[in-house]
Amino acid sequence: MSATKDYGRLFNFSAGPAVMPVSVLERMRDELLCLPGVGSSILEISHRSKAFDAILDRTIDDLKQLLGIPAGYSVLFLQGGSRLQFSMVPMNLLRDSGRTAQYVITGTWGKSALVEAVKEGKTEVLWDGKGGNYSQLPRWSDVKVSPEAAYLHVTSNETIQGIQFHDDPTGVAAPVVSDMSSDFLSRPVDVSQYGLIYACAQKNAGPAGVTVVIIRDDLLARGAESMPGYLLYRNHAEGKSCYNTPPTFAIYAMGLIVRWLLDDIGGLGKMAEANRSKAALLYDAIDRFPAFYQGHAEKSVRSMMNVTFRLPNEELEGAFLSEAKKAGCTDLKGHRSVGGIRASIYNAMPREGVETLASLMTSFAERHG
């Protein structure tokens, strides 16, 4: 990962859509008018063409390799973002089941997922971090899932609060459904512990417009034929994500990013190492000036993706954002619902960008602390 000042690019700390690898963007640019050997742009080819089918197959195979997805799971590329998954999960797995879906509420996205589930069937909240202002997470051993539950829903990384589970749940009796939107492909995951994983692409995995669903095949049998056709997972599984026209360009882009992770980065273990090391630069700066920077997350659950903190007051936060912008660091304002600063440092954020921000944090605290 090299510096990205070429092409007039700045260090984009957006929480999503977010920074992508320069080499992937260059490849897209180079073949945007015509895919080699195909005679048309990726934007123009039929989803039923041999050329697209090869891209689709390779992307699925590469994702399976990268994540170590075991046999017995299907990879689907859908539309509508995680927001639509908030509904599709309970529509397929809960509705009319007579069972209860159990939710762990760890922040904004967990809450939003629950709002949709309540519309579809019986739900139960097993743990809610509201009391600690969503700065904490439970240990998996403290989450008492009923083996009779339709599923357990969790959010692996809360993008807005900046908190992240650092291990997979293990041995849960009910199917675990995880919204991995903001840390998907940022680290290794034991897929076999999950019934269903979903993630919108626009953090680590591609541009906005495609949502990945990895579903254990036995769960495809759930969901009634009377549901809207687009919302039934098995329609997409049976059609290999071509039940209707899929977002072809976004899938192609994800395919290139998966290849970048395999070939250029060397896999998810290496990626996680680089991500931890980048995050440490920022958390170290916070910890060196504890009277000046107040991190939102409890130390043990700090996110490696979204580093959230406050300065002593909003005026200083404004001044900080303004100096950051001058240093080429953009999109650092915290989510409008919580304020403060948020540095999203996804896979493709160059280390140089994080170093630039960390230096600014040090010098700013020294000058204003």
Next chain:
Amino acid sequence: MSATKDYGRLFNFSAGPAVMPVSVLERMRDELLCLPGVGSSILEISHRSKAFDAILDRTIDDLKQLLGIPAGYSVLFLQGGSRLQFSMVPMNLLRDSGRTAQYVITGTWGKSALVEAVKEGKTEVLWDGKGGNYSQLPRWSDVKVSPEAAYLHVTSNETIQGIQFHDDPTGVAAPVVSDMSSDFLSRPVDVSQYGLIYACAQKNAGPAGVTVVIIRDDLLARGAESMPGYLLYRNHAEGKSCYNTPPTFAIYAMGLIVRWLLDDIGGLGKMAEANRSKAALLYDAIDRFPAFYQGHAEKSVRSMMNVTFRLPNEELEGAFLSEAKKAGCTDLKGHRSVGGIRASIYNAMPREGVETLASLMTSFAERHG
């Protein structure tokens, strides 16, 4: 519109995703690494950023100008394709209304729309072209819509059969909902005659991954809060298509195509004229060899977008496809459900491509007829 043999491009007659204007592709390529003045790629910028908001506003304004959309309508950019609209329309406008939705079934897509509507409420088929193997269309004056209907659903152009309504329905008492997926932006439309227009982008309006909905504002009040949040039109209207992360790149691409139609083509009147003239080249070839080419559509309802015809037998069709490929004309095979030949000649198909195909049709018929 110039020849597209540059860059190794062929003449792509795909029914969708489909050919795009070369100048639009060049513009995307040129700014793919960095949007001028923004510091990031369009693929990387937040949907809440000023830069994207400006793109969104301009695309909506330009679409309103291009189509002459009157006040009192909202333009939404959604995901899930027309397939999801087949469900969203009845979920929002029919479900629990106590009314009946009336459908005109003109081909494959009309039938597919009805399949989803039946799941949501009471439906009635006012006209069905099955008896004529979907080669005909009713006159609007023969479609007796009940003023009490939840809505009338029509398909303006049947992509697979190659038949197209050549006028707008006028004065229908119930809201008219039109699936314009395959002729949207190919000709002027009197938007005021419709309650809701929807179109997936990947024919004339952009890449796959975004669906445009133009909805009369009074219809936004329909649809229950108990519906899945993503599927409620008014959530998207209230959030200016940013209820959740929209498909930012596909919207940007559509914005460029709308500008191309306004600036380079000179509006939808000019576009329709060019499209009629291109289509005439192929229909003339069919009509000159009536014993050899059998057009599917009745003459009066021939589509200006999808020209469908058969040769005397499948062997000759195979030979024709093979010669076409040698001449640089690809994706001419008819839909797998109906066979034969289909030439999709959307807005961005260069006249030279259609001329090449028309000459081949002439010479092929002369040699084999």
